[in-house]
Amino acid sequence: MKNVKMMAVAAATFAALSTGAAQAEQFYGFSNMSVNYLDWTAKAEERSNGGYGGAKEDFVYLEIEGGAGYSWGDVYGFVDLENPENINKSERDFSGNPVTDSFRIAAKGSIAANIGSSNWNVYSHLYSLTVAGEGFFDQNLVVGVSYDVFTDSGFWIKPFLGVHYENQTFAGSGFNGYMAGWVLGYNFELGGQKFMVTNWHETEFAREDQFRGNGTQYTLKSTGQNGAVSLWWNATQELTFGLQYRYADHKLGTAAYHDAAIFTAKYNF
Structure with missing residues (x-):
């Protein structure tokens, strides 16, 4: 019932924001669909599969992504379908054994509403992961502030800081410390071709012991x-x-540093 109420509130909020966005001046917007292949490094697989966390395996995922900037603020979101080739499998494993090729849905939505005419924003994002094969879900809600920096050189950055609330299958739900991070980008041309470098980063700190277990003898640090x-x-x-x-360190269920390469092909609408 609690999750139903949260979903209803989120839906109502999204509807209200959508109505307001339709009436506001739009500065930019984008949407795309992509095919991605995530390839864990050998060291990442060795650490995760060797006892530091849940087993990891390379996978394909499809993504739908979009965002827009308005006179009142900006919105962003994506939905990932991981291991889409297994979308119709109904097997579920509650034994605790890892199901590395299980169909998974990962989704994120963020909103930053301007505070007056300043570059400060009221910021919030919600990330959700559902793993079909293990009956696992993890939801992370962050609420705080963000700041917009744009330059004429093509560089931009949006740092944020907020409180972190988590709702997870095994750990339960509750306050889980704080999160700070940023999204940044730099647009440039080289050899007549258009390129862009981007970086998104999240640091969780002062995490509660309740959410630091990962089903192994190791415990996630209070900072990830x-x-x-x-x-x-x-x-x-x-x-x-x-x-x-x-990259991730003491995140994604692994109590160690682990990394991967992702190869992406996008179609922009």
Whole structure:
């Protein structure tokens, strides 16, 4: 019932924001669909599969992504379908054994509403992961403030800081410390081609003991890191290709540093 109420409130809030956005001046907007392949490094697989956390395996995922900036603020979101080839499998394993090729849905939505005419915003994002094969879910809500920095050189950055609330299958729900991070980008041209470098980063700190277990003898530290550095080549107006370096430390269920490469092909609408 509690989750139903939360979903109803979120839906009502989204509807209200959508109505307001339709009436506001729009400065930019984008949407795309991509095919991605995530390749864990050998060290990441060795650490995760060797007892530091849940087993990890390379996987394909499909992503729908979009965002827009308005006179009142900006919105962003994505939905990932991981291991889509297994979307119709109904097997569920509650034995505690890892199901590395299980169909998973990961989704995130964020909103930043301007505070007056300043560059400060009221900021919030919600991230959700559902793992079909293990009957597992994890929801992370962050509420706080963010700040917008744009330059004429093509560089921009949006840092944020907020309180962190988590709702998870095994750990339960409650306050889980704080989260700080940023999203940044730099647009440039080289050899007549258009490129962009981006980085998103999250640091969780002062995490509660309640959420630091990962089902192994190891415990996640009270501080964890999570993010990716990406190089994008805008080959045409419709096609973008990317190479991403994905990293995490005492996050994603593994009590150690682990990383991966992501190869991406996007179609821009």
